[in-house]
Amino acid sequence: MSSSNSKPIRLGVCGLGGYARVVLKMLQAAADKFEPRFELVAACDLDLAAHGDLTPVLKDRGVSLYENYAEMLKHPALDVVWLPLPIQLHAPYTKQAVAAGIAVICEKPTAGCIDDLYDMIKVRDESGQPVFISYHTIPHSACVKAKTLLMEGVIGKVQHASLVASWPRHLQYYNRNNWAGRLKVDQTWVLDSPMNNALSHFVNLVLYLLGSSFDAWADPCWLDVELYRANKIENFDTVCAQLKNCNKTTAQVILTHAAKKQFGPELKIVGDQGVMWWEQDRIRIARHGEAVEVVYEHGDDDIAMRLSLVKSAARFIYGMPADGVSYTTLESTIPHMKVVCGASEATPVYDVPAEFTYTYDDPSNGPAVAIKGFEEVISACSDGGLMLHESGLLQFAKPHGSIDLTDYVSFAGPAEYQAISTNG
Template sequence: MNIASSSPVPRAAVIGVSGYGRIHLQLLRECRARGEIKLTAAVVINPQDEAENIAELRAHGCAIYDTYEAMLAHEAGQIDLCLIPTGIHWHAQMTLHALRAGANVLVEKPLAAAAADIEAIDRAERETGRFVAVGFQDYYESGTQWLKEQIHRGAIGELRAVRFLGIWPRPRSYYLRNNWAGRLHVGAQSVLDSPLNNAFAHFVMLGLYFAGAGRDDAAAAVIEGAELYRAHAIESFDTAVVRLRTDREVRLWLGASHCCRPQFEPEIKLIGTAGSAGWSYENEAWVTTATGDSIRRRVADITGARREMMAAVLARLRDPRVRVCRPAIARRHAEMVLALHAHSAITPVSSDLLAWSGDAGSDAAIPIVNGLEEAMHSAYRRHTSLQDAGFAPAPEALKA
């Protein structure tokens, strides 16, 4: 059992109630209404914007703190679960602090943006005896776990290839919403924000998870080729196609973009020696055997997946056998992102390939890269590079 406090109901805390913190706060409200937790502490760094939430929290006996350091110092040993729905560059630092204060942790994805931080979390988890669950919500979803079980049991034979594609157009305002969107670093802290490390990180991680050899493993993979582009005025990339290979010779193809239309909801396809399988965002998972027999399972929408995540994390407090997305799984995604930035270059999209939807000068404008959408789909179907699919702009590349 991982209950730190003497309370019969687990005591929870949350760092941040704005932005993505609103989602975690709503999950906590739902759990509180069912009597599953006591929300005893919250960090609110912008009280002038959150007066209504502060009043509600205090009415339920929740202490409000200005900083996470103050909260964890004052509440040390009294928090069973600390939720960390903050910016990427805060994940590791806050997770380590919460573990050392005696709390178990649910931290938003990704796990971390630096190799040393990944190792530090691993050590702290072992030293404190607490657990870290990473908020890749689709991992916890029942249809996802059903599909992993089918692959692990050999329903499609030996897994040979995994492909993922997602296209979500994003306007300028997406990169203006905070001080780290599209950034590689904030001060001395690594961020490495990108479609693969943020909006589509969930599905990249699922691809690695499905490719993992064990039932509860994600695969480590070596990058064989990477094409990174940026159309927005950012440091990082907003379009990527990455080809990888695992030590079991499973080939992975990962493609994502914020810079073309129409939208294409995330989809993962898996090819085996005796069948195929797939996973479709907020839709379904399926397995088709070599004989043509097909089995399908519903995949919950994002709200349902988040609720399953929260239920699993709360259950893990009392039962260590409950499956959560542990650092040992989530690190495979983080390691891939780190390798990508260490060894790949980002190519700015030249202006002659770029059009903007709507008013080109407004924050609502979306960059549309000529020829990219067709090339993304072609490369996805054929498991090739964008260049082989006919998209090969060649301005001077900049190091990621």
């Protein structure tokens, strides 16, 4: 598209429920705040009648409404579609749009497996249409500040990062649709998990901050991983992973949805001259021999934090320079997808025995399952750089699986599937 700022980017949103509501709020909050700007001209949902609170408002704003995605793509004034959709639809809907000559903003994660990601790249290249992936942490000022400081060497040569997060998820969360906690929907991989959904922003952020240049993501070459499930789901709700990257940096990631206490994401980056702590509202550093110093703070609420995403997406779709941030392209998300698929391929998901879990009642969301004492285990493993089974604190823990990710380009399927295939 032309880089002239006089013409708005005419946008269609696919979906009116769930996260699509957040997208619509973001677009409204961003209206007329910067150029280029989006103009919402179309929206589609398979069941418009289910959104009777919203459809009259959109009609009054002149937005064309559809119950068929293919029909919306025929809208005569459509430049780009935003896809806040279930994971299994990211690849096919992206490919359908770019093949029709329409640019795409696709929600995270990019796809359910790395094969779908490479297929998206192929179809995008054939069409020439831009595809932007919506990881909202990357264009926010906190991330930009952190990456800039790291590139300036504020803590010396970056060596290691550790990410821990406990984001409880209740039973209703896993029962809300046909893909939550699933490995596959029909014949399409989704690999839904903390690592490939709710906390994927921060796994991607770790890889970005460990990248050797401002616009580079670290490329994982080796993965050790343990996967567990306390909930009655197909995939895991708890993961401990250790990464070795091709640029000689390392990372540890411990995430769970099966705990009662919410904390994190807590991201610590270690260099040979100091330490940086990235948090969602501030950045702290401590150089060797010096006190901890707060070097950045912000008071943005959730929507305000996402305005930078809208601005970045608009500039990317327009073909404009990134203006001091890094664009998240399809290629940018290959490292994350390598980790997600590699984890599933490297080790089975082990059930947490019932005697090591308990059920509690969340006043807002109903019953939820938690692993006993897991919050303390996270801290001990993170502080000591230990895998869960190495800590000796979890009787049910199993030795980790490992996988070489150096030339990893295709998903062979989860370890459980491979075992069935081998033995069958």
